[in-house]
Amino acid sequence: MIDTSIVQSLEDSVNYVRSISKLRPKVAVVLGSGLGSFVNQMKVEAALAYSDIPGFIPPTVEGHKGRLFLGHVGPTPVAVLQGRVHFYEGHSMPSVVHPVRTAALLGAEILVLTNSAGGLDAGMKPGDFMVIEDHLNLMGDNPLRGPNLAQFGPRFPDMTEAYDRKLVALMLEVLNKLGVRHHRGVYCGVAGPTYETPAEVRYLQLIGGKAVGMSTVPETIAAHHLGLRVCALSCITNLAAGLSQSKLSHDEVTETAKNVEHQFGQFLAEFITRL
């Protein structure tokens, strides 16, 4: 049986957004913790609070605002999701991916995800960026679990190229051009909300992870299922537990993200203009 409530709720969201703005985004962007000020770089046509959009859940975490912006970055029509809800907040996977699915149904063909993450490579420094080339889904759930929404995509989606190779290459080109310190690698998506233990960090290193965080993977899966081209950038806000002397705190994460927010916005503006 198809879960009609998911489809109905997405239709409600899409209809509401369309009643406010007719803009058809080509690109959807999700702004992670502390990275929300990118919206200052766009020509905004409409700004909608998640709390006003039927089917949307306002985020509860500090550093996540909860607004959908429609407008342009350079010539490109965009939908920017400022803030996300996370699995660790207790929401179901379909709720976590609801905003991204809404953006797709509004017309977005490309999804740009951003997040804050812990670095698993001792050579990383807080404030570095990492282009996500692939992921490990360690969240213990999947947004596509349950009856397949066949109008969205296949039952068993191929994940060989979850992160679009051409977009990865363009991200690296723009980061190089801007002279921003960056890495490339595999993102480990964990459920949280605890940060990792040092033993878990050693495990993630062993299985090939380069960064770890509590988001992004569900959104990538749902968007890829819908046929969008996906790319994602992590801001390495801290070295993962046990790799530095200091204990981890959300304040440290948002503070580091704030420090690179300007550079981050510059990158996104240039990247999206070239899409």
Ligand code: HPA
């Ligand atoms: N672990 C998990 N999620 C994170 C981290 C971390 O070290 N930093 C920012 N988000």
